[in-house]
Amino acid sequence: MLPWTQLATATAPQGGALRLFRRGEEFSIRLEGGNELMNSRLGGSEEALARLALDRLADRRAPRVLIGGLGMGFTLRAALSVVPSDARLIVSEIVPELIDWASLHMGAVFGACLSDPRVEVRQGDVAMAIAEATGAFDAILLDVDNGPDGLTRAGNDALYGLVGLQSARRALTAGGVLAVWSAAPDQSFSKRLSQGGFDVREQTVRAGRTRRGPRHTIWTAVRNGT
Numbered sequence: 001m002l003p004w005t006q007l008a009t010a011t012a013p014q015g016g017a018l019r020l021f022r023r024g025e026e027f028s029i030r031l032e033g034g035n036e037l038m039n040s041r042l043g044g045s046e047e048a049l050a051r052l053a054l055d056r057l058a059d060r061r062a063p064r065v066l067i068g069g070l071g072m073g074f075t076l077r078a079a080l081s082v083v084p085s086d087a088r089l090i091v092s093e094i095v096p097e098l099i100d101w102a103s104l105h106m107g108a109v110f111g112a113c114l115s116d117p118r119v120e121v122r123q124g125d126v127a128m129a130i131a132e133a134t135g136a137f138d139a140i141l142l143d144v145d146n147g148p149d150g151l152t153r154a155g156n157d158a159l160y161g162l163v164g165l166q167s168a169r170r171a172l173t174a175g176g177v178l179a180v181w182s183a184a185p186d187q188s189f190s191k192r193l194s195q196g197g198f199d200v201r202e203q204t205v206r207a208g209r210t211r212r213g214p215r216h217t218i219w220t221a222v223r224n225g226t
Ligand SMILES: C[S@@+](CC[C@H](N)C(=O)[O-])C[C@H]1O[C@@H](n2cnc3c(N)ncnc32)[C@H](O)[C@@H]1O
Pocket: 013, 037, 038, 043, 046, 047, 068, 069, 070, 071, 072, 073, 074, 075, 076, 092, 093, 094, 095, 098, 124, 125, 126, 127, 143, 144, 145, 152, 153, 156
């Protein structure tokens, strides 16, 4: 078997190192200590995040979608494959090097998606992009952590608490969708979403693209009321 080669390092959002590795056509991004954050062969649930959320938008014209963060772009590519030609996809990524790695090292993974005219990648904290917006997005797709419990950045807890969820609700249009990826179910998060003014659906999906392997959780929460 081919050995892994380290291609680049960056500082993770919570401090410590993030490392990009390659083995043949496979890429892996790992946290310091070896914990794998992303693998180019495992994007099934990240793709489902986009599909399940955008299915609920039905036939909206010129939908505006905020995606946090970029990672290996599974969610972005899945979103691009279903949105219309007048859609706008804004990707918020907090680690600047990750944006560079996409084109410098992982062109084979990203393909042409970063030059698609519907896509804009902004370096920054998705929590800020949400806090600054009012009725600006038809969907917000969040995959910036291990889930509402957090993993990479303690500050991301602000996204999943009641105040953070109310901020997301404000940033959405009426009937807009907040979708959140998680490695595990979390009943208290479902309750918080309901308290925050959302009609909530919690689903489990396979991590990979086959019927085997671990499952991940995705919430699609539709902004209720006006
Ligand atoms: C698990 S990966 C995302 C995977 C992505 N859904 C995909 O399809 O590849 C998490 C990403 O979120 C980024 N991130 C973490 N906290 C963030 C924040 N507060 N704002 C924006 N990006 C963030 C990380 O740097 C990382 O690129």
